Amino acid sequence: MPNNFRQVKKQSKMKTRLTLIIVFIVSIVSAYSQNISGDWNGETKRGEKLITFVFKIEQEDSKYSTTMSVPTFRVSGIKPSTTTFIDGKLIIDGSNVGMRYEGVYNRDTQQFEGTYKEGGVELVLILKRGTIKIANSRRPQEPVKPYTYYEEEVVFKNTEAKIALAGTLTLPSKNGKFPVVILISGSGPQDRDESFMGHKPFLVLADHLTKQGIGVLRFDDRGHGASTGDFGNATTEDFSKDVLSAIAYLKTRNDVDVKQIGLIGHSEGGIIAPLVANNSKDVAFMVLLASTGISGTELSVMQSKTLRQFPVKDEAAYEKNTRKAIAIVTSNNSESEIKEELTNHYNAFLRPILTSLNVPKEKINAFIDGQLKTSLKPWSRYFLQYNPANEIEKLQIPVLSLNGSKDTQVNAKLNQEGIRNALIKGENKDYKIVELENLNHFFQECETGKMDEYRKIEQTFSPTALKEISNWILKRI
Structure with missing residues (x-):
């Protein structure tokens, strides 16, 4: 065979091999540098409950951002702090809102296969491209547009924090000057409707009050919904400054009676309100x-026992160890020292309890990790x-104080005693304290008051509680 023919054949083989290598590299690069912008959805099960997640991923230049919705619970507008997609691995870090998703892109199925973590819960979650049709799950008390009153989407700024807060203002009419209440949501990132367990209590409350002649401003928490900012690093005091910004905004409007601005705070919102006032x-x-009406420490100790999802043999020892954990968190030590001491304490305190209940090691690790992250947040301290x-x-x-007799999160008698004693000590001349029978933490008529019951109840807000609120306000404006 002539040498020149052999050389041509050898070059041809090399060229073919090089072409295959280039094609292979291009296929990898295209798979891992692809634009993942758009909607991704997936379903997972927790117990018997099927939960649907939707992640809307957007790309600007080389950076990604995500907005998360959980249609099952009618929650939307959640903004995880960072989103990265490197070498086929998607990480949606929502440490600011207590969640994290990690998934690896499968080129064959064109899906992300990974896990969703929230607190001590870890769920397998596969995401596929596309939007999903969400069934109408409106609760009976929720109003239907067109409303009989005026509604306006508003944005106001907390200049100190350099954030913009988005909300909804409803007024009895477009023309006139009206008293207005600001609704302050409970703990955790909340939207303007305080959407929770398939209910929108602030939407129902705002609708009721506006129909009674009382304007309402409700807004998305910072870093949630259409509001900017970082929720995860904010404290109760920071949230109070957001409400002060809302007051400042209302004072700029000529349709608001600035001498009749009130506050309605639910749960944590009820401890933010006095700080604002x-x-x-x-x-x-x-x-x-x-x-x-009691300290955060005492409330946390109580909730650690009443809301705990596992049994313990020695309640006294459990409470003692809970108080020790709180003492570590609230000490003047550095964050690294607190983390180390708290990690050791949780391993000595919680791990043996969960191990004795045959909880798998990986779930115990996830639970303790969740406890650490929560405890070390500025909000907790x-x-x-x-x-x-x-x-x-x-x-x-x-001041009007309402609590439900079947509230399992905030004990009515104990906390109203604290509120009453404080008002008496301060010589407040105008207050009313009412414990409403058979109502839970969200003022639903209920059987047990337990948290797993909220979603099952069709009622969003007891008419008795709604009337108690509006009647009391109307007598004072």
Whole structure:
């Protein structure tokens, strides 16, 4: 065979091999540098409950951002802090809102295969491209447009925090000047409707009050929905400044009676409200819904026992160890020292309990990791050291306190005793404290008051509680 023929053949083989290598490299690069912008959805099961997730991923330049919705629970607008897609691995880090998704792209199925983590819960979640049709799950009390009153989408700024807060203002009419209440949501990132367990209590409350002649401003928490900012690093005090910004905004409007601006706080919102009022001369009255009257430490100790999802043999020892964990968190040590000491404490305290219940090691690790992350947040450290009774004592404006008798999250009798004693000590001349029978933490008529019951109840907000709120306000404006 001539040498030149052999050389041509050899070059041809090399060229073919090189072409295959190039094609292979291009296929890898295209798979891992592809644009993953768009909607991704997936379903997973927790127990018998099927949960649907939707992630809307957007790309600007080389950076990704994600907005998460959980249609099953009618929750939307959740904004995880960072999204990365490197070498086929997608990480949606929502440490600011207590969640994390990690998935690897499967080129054959064109899906992300991974896990969703929230607190101590870890779920297998496969994401596929596309939107999903969400069934209408509107609860009976939710209003249907067109409303009989005026509604406006608004945005106002907390200039100190350099964030914009988006919300909805409803007024009895487009023309006139009206009293307005600001709704303050409970703990955790909440949208303007305080959407929770398939309900929208703030939407129902706003609708009721506006129909009674009382304007309402409700807004998405910072870093949630259409509001900007970082929820994960904010404290109760930071949230109070967001409400102060809402007051400042209302004062710029000529359709608001600035002498009749009130606050309605639910759960944590009820301990934010007194902090706001004591830093503003523009709060005329206040309604506390399922609010606490004891310190964050005492509330946390109580909830650690009543809301705990596993049994313990020695309640006294469990409480002692819980208090020790709180003491570590609230110490003056550095964050690294607190983390190390708390990790050792949780391993000595929680791990043996969960191991004795045959909980798998990986789930115990995830649970302890979740406890650590929650405990080390600025919010936790502030909350545990905050006693709302100290702020309630200073209030010299009219105060209405409502709690449900079957509230398993915030014990009515104990907390209303704290609220009452603070108001008496501060010599408040106008207050009313009512324990409403058979209502839970969200003021639904209920059987047990337990958290797993919220979703099953069709009622969003007891008419009795709604009337109690509006009647009390109308007598004071």
